[in-house]
Amino acid sequence: MRLVLNGGDALDDEIEQSWICLLQTIRLHMGEGIEIQRANYLTQCLIPKEMDEVRENWKKVESYGFRKAGILLCESAFENYSELLKMHNLKMTLPIEANKTSQSFVALSDQIMKALDKTIKSYTPEEGFVNLIQEIRDFVIKFLVVEVCPPLIRKSFIDGMIHMLCKILSIKHVKEDFLHVWKKVYRVMEQAMIANIVEY
Numbered sequence: 001m002r003l004v005l006n007g008g009d010a011l012d013d014e015i016e017q018s019w020i021c022l023l024q025t026i027r028l029h030m031g032e033g034i035e036i037q038r039a040n041y042l043t044q045c046l047i048p049k050e051m052d053e054v055r056e057n058w059k060k061v062e063s064y065g066f067r068k069a070g071i072l073l074c075e076s077a078f079e080n081y082s083e084l085l086k087m088h089n090l091k092m093t094l095p096i097e098a099n100k101t102s103q104s105f106v107a108l109s110d111q112i113m114k115a116l117d118k119t120i121k122s123y124t125p126e127e128g129f130v131n132l133i134q135e136i137r138d139f140v141i142k143f144l145v146v147e148v149c150p151p152l153i154r155k156s157f158i159d160g161m162i163h164m165l166c167k168i169l170s171i172k173h174v175k176e177d178f179l180h181v182w183k184k185v186y187r188v189m190e191q192a193m194i195a196n197i198v199e200y
Contacts, residue, residue, distance in 0.1 A: 041187075045188060046181070054120055133195045139193075158186050
């Protein structure tokens with residue numbers, strides 16, 4: 001504020017300190033509000049019946065093999081992400097080498113599958129996914145990628161996850177309710193990651 005207001009309009013120290021306190025209080029309350037909203041979402045976003053279906057499908061993914069499933073997911077996601085970057089004329093690179101035989105690609109795909117697995121297994125009918133924030137912390141710290149376009153990476157990974165599920169579950173035509181439930185699963189994982197990023 002001192003840089004903007006000069007001369008007779010300049011703030012004295014007390015007024016400036018008052019503004020700083022006010023803005024800090026607003027920031028604190030906004031953060032608390034977001035935290036409350038996140039906790040409510042993680043508790044209530046999926047009902048037990050939806051989770052029964054998710055778990056049933058996830059067992060088939062587990063039988064298929066997490067590594068193969070992760071490679072399917074990441075290949076599709078990275079391909080989608082590249083296309084979206086071109087479509088929106090964004091000059092960003094992929095967050096990791098997109099070669100499915102590279103160690104970094106396999107490591108990331110393995111970790112994404114572990115994160116999804118933790119997400120699904122963390123659910124309880126009483127508390128939803130509230131405990132996921134703590135359970136997924138290591139993944140966030142190890143695999144935090146900052147130079148991506150969040151809306152595009154979200155869309156890409158959701159599409160990759162749906163592609164992987166459709167292939168494993170032999171789904172030819174995706175029903176809206178299936179899509180809706182699995183998008184919520186992704187969103188839960190994403191919210192747990194965001195909570196950790198804010199703390200990190």
